[in-house]
Amino acid sequence: MSAPTALKMGPLTNCVIPSKKYVLVMALGMWFSLIPAMAMEYFYFGAAFNWNPLHVVFFQKVLDFLAVFGSWGQFGVWLIFPFNLLAVHFMNGFFAIWVARLFLAIETRVHKPREGIFPRDMKNPDYFHWNARRAIKKFPCWLLGLTPFTRMKRRYVFNKLGHGTIHIGKNVGLLDAWIDTEFIDIGDDVAIGRAAVVTSHYFTPSHLVLKKVSIGAGCLVGERARISPGANLGDHATALAKSVIRIEEQVPAGAIFGGNPAQRVPWDT
Amino acid sequence: MDNSSPSPSMRGPINEQHVTLSPPLVSTHPKWIIFIFYCATMAVVVLAWTYYYIVLALWWMIFLLPLEIVGLGVVFTLTSLFLVKIAVLVLEKKCPPSEGLFPRNGKEMHYFEARSFFKYYAIWLTRSSMFPWIDKIAYKMLGVPVGKTVVLHEAWVDPELVDIGDYCMVGMNSTVMSHCLYQDAFLTKKTVIKENTVIGAYAVIAPGNSIGSSSVIGANSSTNLDSKTEDGYMYGGNPVRQLKKIE
Numbered sequence: 001m002s003a004p005t006a007l008k009m010g011p012l013t014n015c016v017i018p019s020k021k022y023v024l025v026m027a028l029g030m031w032f033s034l035i036p037a038m039a040m041e042y043f044y045f046g047a048a049f050n051w052n053p054l055h056v057v058f059f060q061k062v063l064d065f066l067a068v069f070g071s072w073g074q075f076g077v078w079l080i081f082p083f084n085l086l087a088v089h090f091m092n093g094f095f096a097i098w099v100a101r102l103f104l105a106i107e108t109r110v111h112k113p114r115e116g117i118f119p120r121d122m123k124n125p126d127y128f129h130w131n132a133r134r135a136i137k138k139f140p141c142w143l144l145g146l147t148p149f150t151r152m153k154r155r156y157v158f159n160k161l162g163h164g165t166i167h168i169g170k171n172v173g174l175l176d177a178w179i180d181t182e183f184i185d186i187g188d189d190v191a192i193g194r195a196a197v198v199t200s201h202y203f204t205p206s207h208l209v210l211k212k213v214s215i216g217a218g219c220l221v222g223e224r225a226r227i228s229p230g231a232n233l234g235d236h237a238t239a240l241a242k243s244v245i246r247i248e249e250q251v252p253a254g255a256i257f258g259g260n261p262a263q264r265v266p267w268d269t
Numbered sequence: 270m271d272n273s274s275p276s277p278s279m280r281g282p283i284n285e286q287h288v289t290l291s292p293p294l295v296s297t298h299p300k301w302i303i304f305i306f307y308c309a310t311m312a313v314v315v316l317a318w319t320y321y322y323i324v325l326a327l328w329w330m331i332f333l334l335p336l337e338i339v340g341l342g343v344v345f346t347l348t349s350l351f352l353v354k355i356a357v358l359v360l361e362k363k364c365p366p367s368e369g370l371f372p373r374n375g376k377e378m379h380y381f382e383a384r385s386f387f388k389y390y391a392i393w394l395t396r397s398s399m400f401p402w403i404d405k406i407a408y409k410m411l412g413v414p415v416g417k418t419v420v421l422h423e424a425w426v427d428p429e430l431v432d433i434g435d436y437c438m439v440g441m442n443s444t445v446m447s448h449c450l451y452q453d454a455f456l457t458k459k460t461v462i463k464e465n466t467v468i469g470a471y472a473v474i475a476p477g478n479s480i481g482s483s484s485v486i487g488a489n490s491s492t493n494l495d496s497k498t499e500d501g502y503m504y505g506g507n508p509v510r511q512l513k514k515i516e
Contacts, residue, residue: 078318082310086303176425191450194425195442220450223473238452241473242491242507260507 022135029103029139033096037088044077044084096140097160103136104163113165115183115210120203127208130201137161137181158184169217177221183210187217193241198227202247216253240265297383301356302390309348313341339399346394346403353391354410360384366412366429371455378455381448388428396422416464424468430457434464440488443472449494458495485515 111129118126144157158168161181168174169188177192183200192198198221200213211230215221219233222241227233231245234253239245243262251257256268296302320337324330364380371377388411395404401422408415411428415421416435424439430447439445445468448457458477462468466480469488477495480486484498487505498504503512 078314079311081314082307085310086306194444220452223444223446224471241475 022132022138025103025132025135026139029096029099029136032099033092033139036095037091040091041084041088093140093144096143097157100136100140101160101163104133104161107133107136108163113163113182113210115212118208118210120206120208126210130208130210133182141181180213183212185212185214187215187219187235189217190215190219190221192221193223193225195223196221196225196227200229202229211248297379297386298356302387305349305352305356305387305390308352309345312348313345316341316344342398346398349394350391350407350410353387356387357384357411360387366457368430368458369456371457373450373453373455375455377457381455381457385428392428427460430459432459432461434462434466434482436465437462437467439468440470440472443468443470443474445474447476449476456494463500483515487512 107129111125113129113133114126116126118124118130120127122128140157140161144154154174155168155170155172158166158174158179158181162184165182166184168184168186169190171188172186172190172192174186174190174192176194177196177198179192179198180200184198186192192215198213198215201208201210203209209229213227213229213231215227215233216235216237218236220238221227221233222239222243224242225239226244227239228245228247228249230248231251232249233239233245233251234255236254237251238256239251239262240256240258242260243258244260245251245257245262249257249262256265257263258265317337320330360380360383364376366381366384367377369377388407391407391411392404395401395407402420404422405415405419408421408426408428413426413428413431413433415433416437418436419433420438421433423441424443424445426433426439426445427447431445433439433445439462445460445462447460448455450456456476460474460476460478460480462474462478462480463482465483466486467484468474468480468486469490471489472486473491474480474486475492475494475496478492479497481498481500481502483501485503486492486498486509487503489507490505490509491507492498493508496509498509499511501515503515504510505512
């Protein structure tokens, strides 16, 4: 949110090949993840508006109980309406993640994600499946980026969507940063600033490069900093605001790096 | 206020640009934010049912449905804002926002995070509504004096210890900060932006700054901690330096 209304921060899930197949994948994800929430809504509004079309035994008992209050019976159902909204949102998000995980399980069975340098060509399986994985992750990431409650579930989302290639530690603040959903290793107690970009992929005109980024425990990554692929921040290292950590830079533990390109600041002993 | 905790150990001068600016890290009061959501939604439910019964009585009131829908949004936002204000007042009574250098994960930082957690919710709501520029109401209500005809809604402005004058424009995705994390320290300092100032896109204004009136901070530039800029000049770079006078 702190982002402009035009930009939504969150897990970084751009895919490069625009294709109708990806729309199909996203639509399938939405379809399956909306079913449980929709089913719940059906019963809830059944009780709220006294339809009860399925004559479900449980809801009939609820309605019988509420009928004691006469026409105020509906009032009782509406008292839990906010929780109904929250439940819909959380159920939708939860099932979106797990549907994406199901798709990813099939996807990774077809082709296992790996680091390396791959030609930018649809015929290359690594490049193609990298795009496919991102298309699968897009819907849950978008959905969970929509609420102000994102910081409650960010770590969960990353760890679940990474499918074994990602690790996010405890007590990590990565609200409002753009972080890749693959080949990331972030330790405990890390603070990542607003609009920082941490990616494990980069493009050359002819190639896609995937390299693991690791950020050690207790690191501080500044406002709008850029951690490039292959970079390795030691424990309790600091990347200052607006610094650009280069590709495959090895930042020693406890060091303070700043500038563009980032170097050890002169006063850091 | 208890400042007796030992001052954090520091390496290097604090007046240079080496701050790590960071959003608050944790969700401190999830139950209370859900309570606020509950109350705001119940206000909306009451209004919607009232409207429903009015329509049953006077059928032509259905033509006011668009107004009703906008009204529901406004009621939801304002109720949330009001309750967030109460929560922030309670938290400020326990530990008022103050300038200074505090240990990381100390009392001040904890209460800062708690206040920001509530304020973030209110500002998020106003900005995701159909009129995102009403976030100035939220800022004014939550303790940031914002002048008239100010553009903020494309940027992030810290919701406390910031003072913004009339006719300011803060550009897209730029940030105005009054707090930062630095090594083992948590630092808060008042940032003042005087009237008629334009802050470019992607600029970072660090804590403790005083931006002069009728000046320009260029796009993608950043300022040092505690720096001051003069009135009527154009600034740019990383960190900023004076470029030229504005006629």
